[in-house]
Amino acid sequence: MSEPKITAQATEEQLLYANILEKGMLIGLILMFITFALYVFGIMPSVVPLDEISDYWNQPVHLYLEVIKTDFLNWEHHPTGWTWLKLVGNGDFLNFIPIAILSGVTIICYLAIVPGLFRRGDKAYAIMALAEAAILALAASGLLAVGH
Amino acid sequence: MIKNMFRKLGGIYPSLVCALTLNPVWAFASESGALAPVAVESETAWWVWPVVLLVVTFVMGIIAVLGGVGGGVLYVPIISGFFPFHLDFVRGTGLLVALSGALAAGPGLLKMNMASLRLAIPVALIASTMAIVGAMVGLALPTNVVQILLGATILGIVVIMFTAKKSAIPDVKQADALSSALRITGIYHEASSGQDINWKVHRTPLGLATFIIIGFMAGMFGLGAGWANVPVLNLMMGAPLKISVATSKFLLSITDTSAAWIYMNKGCVIPMMVVPSLIGIMLGSFVGVRILKVAKPTFIRWMVIAILGFAGIKALTKGLGIDFF
Numbered sequence: 001m002s003e004p005k006i007t008a009q010a011t012e013e014q015l016l017y018a019n020i021l022e023k024g025m026l027i028g029l030i031l032m033f034i035t036f037a038l039y040v041f042g043i044m045p046s047v048v049p050l051d052e053i054s055d056y057w058n059q060p061v062h063l064y065l066e067v068i069k070t071d072f073l074n075w076e077h078h079p080t081g082w083t084w085l086k087l088v089g090n091g092d093f094l095n096f097i098p099i100a101i102l103s104g105v106t107i108i109c110y111l112a113i114v115p116g117l118f119r120r121g122d123k124a125y126a127i128m129a130l131a132e133a134a135i136l137a138l139a140a141s142g143l144l145a146v147g148h
Numbered sequence: 149m150i151k152n153m154f155r156k157l158g159g160i161y162p163s164l165v166c167a168l169t170l171n172p173v174w175a176f177a178s179e180s181g182a183l184a185p186v187a188v189e190s191e192t193a194w195w196v197w198p199v200v201l202l203v204v205t206f207v208m209g210i211i212a213v214l215g216g217v218g219g220g221v222l223y224v225p226i227i228s229g230f231f232p233f234h235l236d237f238v239r240g241t242g243l244l245v246a247l248s249g250a251l252a253a254g255p256g257l258l259k260m261n262m263a264s265l266r267l268a269i270p271v272a273l274i275a276s277t278m279a280i281v282g283a284m285v286g287l288a289l290p291t292n293v294v295q296i297l298l299g300a301t302i303l304g305i306v307v308i309m310f311t312a313k314k315s316a317i318p319d320v321k322q323a324d325a326l327s328s329a330l331r332i333t334g335i336y337h338e339a340s341s342g343q344d345i346n347w348k349v350h351r352t353p354l355g356l357a358t359f360i361i362i363g364f365m366a367g368m369f370g371l372g373a374g375w376a377n378v379p380v381l382n383l384m385m386g387a388p389l390k391i392s393v394a395t396s397k398f399l400l401s402i403t404d405t406s407a408a409w410i411y412m413n414k415g416c417v418i419p420m421m422v423v424p425s426l427i428g429i430m431l432g433s434f435v436g437v438r439i440l441k442v443a444k445p446t447f448i449r450w451m452v453i454a455i456l457g458f459a460g461i462k463a464l465t466k467g468l469g470i471d472f473f
Contacts, residue, residue, distance in 0.1 A: 006331075006333060006334060006335055007335060008261060008335040008336060008337045008344050009261060010258060010259055010260070010261040011265070013265060014258050014259075014261070014265045015258070015259060017258060017265060018254070018255040018256075018258035018259045019255070021251065021254055021255045021258070021401070022255035024251075025251040025252060025254075025255070028251075029248075029430075032423060032426070036419065036423040039419065039420075040195070040198075040420075050194050050195075050420075051193075051194045052194075053194060053418065053420050054192065054194050054197060054232075057232070057233050057234065057237055057418055057420070057421065058232045058233060058234050059234055060234055060236055060291060061234070061236040061237065061287075061414060061415050061416045064234075064237075064415065065415045078415060079415065080413060080414060080415045081413050082413075092419055092420070093419075095419035095422070095423060096412075096417070096419070099244065099412065099417065099419070099422065100412075102244070102247065102248065102251060103244075103247065103405050103408050103409055103412065104405075105251070106401055106402055106405045107405075113265075124329075124330060125266070125269055125330075128269050128270060128273050129269060131273060132269070132272060132273050132276065132402070135273070135276060135277055135280070135406065136276065136402075136405060136406055136409070138280075139276075139280050139405075139406045139407075139409035139410055139413075140409045140413075142413040144280065144284060144410060144413070
């Protein structure tokens with residue numbers, strides 16, 4: 001397939017990426033305002049009471065998680081990885097939804113541009129885009145969790 | 149000469165606001181460090197620190213725009229040095245702060261063709277992979293070691309900001325084989341001259357190799373990496389300055405995403421810190437863009453260098469267990 005002519009205009013893939021990124025960013029931001037309001041105004045209950053969160057944010061993350069596990073959740077394991085999904089009925093963990101959207105929209109952008117890149121015969125970039133989406137998905141999966 | 153000094157100090161608004169907003173932080177936070185192994189009941193109402201964070205990140209957002217730096221490079225050293233939050237949470241939030249700035253700016257820069265997807269994709273592949281490694285290593289190391297390394301890195305950034313030159317349109321005589329094969333080239337419209345500028349890059353393998361280090365450090369310290377992206381893209385690889393700045397900003401949305409997920413999955417995200425920080429930085433950036441026309445960018449940049457220098461020394465001394473201030 002012949003190479004597309006380079007112009008001062010953004011390519012089709014670039015515009016597609018930008019549009020998806022913009023929509024994802026706006027959705028994430030708007031949701032963040034809503035979920036944070038539900039949290040700080042006490043409209044939804046929270047796992048860690050609002051007036052106690054400041055007792056723990058100066059501690060290393062493993063101690064913070066230990067406190068949440070034993071004192072607030074009575075779980076056998078720390079609330080790490082995607083276990084926050086079980087806690088979205090609580091105002092504090094509900095905020096993870098918009099955070100996840102903002103963090104995850106890039107994966108969608110990369111996947112969206114792959115078909116167009118293959119169609120134009122740009123195999124190198126299509127493979128790099130797929131590789132990037134895979135790496136970001138691996139990071140998001142929680143399989144790479146290590147800690148102190 | 150004195151009149152000149154006062155004229156330069158005419159940009160005193162940001163420094164006054166910084167002094168006012170940081171002062172109570174210095175007073176309260178320096179002793180409430182992150183070493184207590186058990187819960188320490190705070191006498192301060194729960195909403196005070198998030199509000200202070202909102203105000204400080206708002207000022208940071210303004211200064212970041214005026215000083216030509218990213219929010220991430222200011223956030224981690226300043227918040228970790230002067231607030232009572234543990235470095236684990238500060239790094240996680242710092243990445244999300246840098247990410248939010250990139251998400252806000254990225255779409256526009258891509259649409260204007262100032263950020264180049266062709267330049268970003270191979271760079272991002274390397275940087276984001278190493279950011280994951282950096283985040284994993286950073287979370288595995290003892291906090292004081294990370295604190296010391298952070299302090300040293302911040303002071304290194306200060307040196308780079310102090311000494312790095314910029315090249316508006318570098319003279320790239322010939323694209324290297326790799327960039328030619330990948331067709332990393334483009335045309336952008338330079339508004340100041342009304343011309344379309346053809347650009348290409350060179351030293352691509354060296355540039356990509358440098359992003360191994362940049363990505364690693366970004367993930368380890370929760371910094372945004374814009375401070376390193378721009379010199380590498382502009383001075384090493386020869387991309388025009390505007391393309392380098394725009395592509396760097398866009399790159400952060402990929403590099404920081406990868407590391408942010410590691411911190412999130414490890415539980416290093418507290419919404420009560422993240423949301424006020426994101427709102428503060430974004431509102432501050434919004435205001436900063438509007439006052440950019442009347443502010444004195446050179447003075448602001450020097451102030452940023454001074455603040456970062458101070459924060460770097462604070463991080464070093466904190467990691468070494470020395471209590472100077």
